[in-house]
Amino acid sequence: MAETVVQTDHERGAAPAPPPRGRRGRRTVLVASALVVVAAVAVVGALGLGGGGAEKGSSAPPRSGSTVPVTRTTLTERTTVDGQLGYGTEIPLPVKATGTVTWLPAEGTTVQRGRTLLRVDDRPVVLMYGALPMYRELGLTAGTQQETGTEGDTQDTGEQGGGTDETSGAPAPSGSPTPAGAGAGPGGAGGTLRGMDVLQFESNLAALGYTGFTVDEEFTDLTARAVKRWQKALGLPQTGTVGIGDVVYSAGQVRIGHAGVRLGSPATDDVLTYTGTSRKVVVNASAAEDSWAVRGAAVTIGLPDGKSVKGEVASVGKSATAPEGEGGEGGSAAPTVPVTITIEDQKSVGRLESAPVTVEYVGRERADVLTVPVAALVALAEGGHGLETADGRFVAVRTGLFADGRVEVSGSAVRKGMNVRIPE
Incomplete structure (x- = not known):
């Protein structure tokens, strides 16, 4: 009997029949879903999650990566x-001289005690050190004026002619000289000019080398003689009286800022600004x-x-x-x-x-706390942070201060010296 040979479509080279409509798309979705589930299980297994305790058992071999110890130290936030x-900040010089500005120093110039800050009507305005502003004229009153004679008649009292600025014995330069304060008014027996402003001026006069008087709160005939020698050195008329615009006080040497006026302009409150020299x-x-x-x-x-x-x-x-002029839109x-x-x-x-x-x-600063590098932290699926131990277990931790690339950690399963892995 003849054998009947039946060839399949595959053997005949025919294309296989297409699956029913819609089945192929459903199969693809099912396969993808399965892969996601498998991946999720693998991740959970690797992380050792699934329980609620502080220390988790590992269901996967330890992962590769370096380990570091938990250390106890002080964290400082910088x-x-x-x-x-x-x-x-530049502030205006308290210049009280009136007249025309005839000379100005260059910006950035450092001026010390006894030196000229500017010239008004070709008269120097001199820097002195002190906290009190120049608020009145200093000189002999009507009841104390005496004939002091000429410079050649000055008595030999050990006076040192002075006239040059000293570089030693001056108060330490201040970062921002701030003339301020109030002085005492004239008073005392016989109409003698007294006050803290007299003491302040006499201290400066003596520091510049013009001596021969007692440095105190009383402006005497001997003070007037020293003032005359000072005025002679400055090229001023030797009156023995210090005008209110002749001196400007600051707490120390100053650095000239910008000029508020030009040469030939009237002297105003903002004629010059200054700062300290530090x-x-x-x-x-x-x-x-x-x-x-x-x-x-x-x-x-x-x-x-x-x-x-x-x-x-x-x-x-x-x-x-x-x-000014900063900030984003709407604010x-x-x-x-x-x-x-x-x-x-x-x-x-x-x-x-x-x-x-x-x-x-x-x-902020946290002293004597357990710390690990920030890179050692891992995010836990149930929330919060954890650390992976060297043998692949995961322990939950609480985080505190972050500083200098480290983080404060705490928890019942964390101890000093414990080695934890830095995930790759």
């Missing part, structure tokens, strides 16, 4: 803000985050050349202002307060006079 190196840093600190700015607080100043110098908060502004920039930082070691700044700098200050 924050860096921008600042500006300079000589501080460089400092001003930071416009956020008014909402200025708790670090406490007088006396130590900071670190980063210079443009990469060097760091020590600084100290000297003053903090009491009024917050919003920077203005956050209010700031000026924080002035002094630099004790002026040589450490080099020759820089003005430059943008950074200021690093210490914020």
